[in-house]
Amino acid sequence: MFTPKYPPQDTAPPATATTPAVHTPAPVQPSAPAPVAPASSRPTVQLTPGSALALAAGGGAVVLVVGTVLVSLLLAVAITGVSVAVVAVVLRSMVKDLNNHR
Numbered sequence: 001m002f003t004p005k006y007p008p009q010d011t012a013p014p015a016t017a018t019t020p021a022v023h024t025p026a027p028v029q030p031s032a033p034a035p036v037a038p039a040s041s042r043p044t045v046q047l048t049p050g051s052a053l054a055l056a057a058g059g060g061a062v063v064l065v066v067g068t069v070l071v072s073l074l075l076a077v078a079i080t081g082v083s084v085a086v087v088a089v090v091l092r093s094m095v096k097d098l099n100n101h102r
Helices: 049-100
Strands: none
Touching: none
């Protein structure tokens, strides 16, 4: 495959010295045909209108569920932040009252 292919040697009788011999190389022919990929044994997927509709509905359901989970997490963080702020204000008020009574 990687060895050079030379044109065949000229076997004609030697020409006279008056005209130089013109050599035309022979066309190079491929030694083997190009390999063909084997046919796949897996079935092809074909979407019918019903399956496309089911796929779209499933995708919409996934988006709604993920959105609900993310909003719930954000709400939980907000509620936790507000409760921590309220506790901080109450503790500060208690410490201030404790210092005023001494």
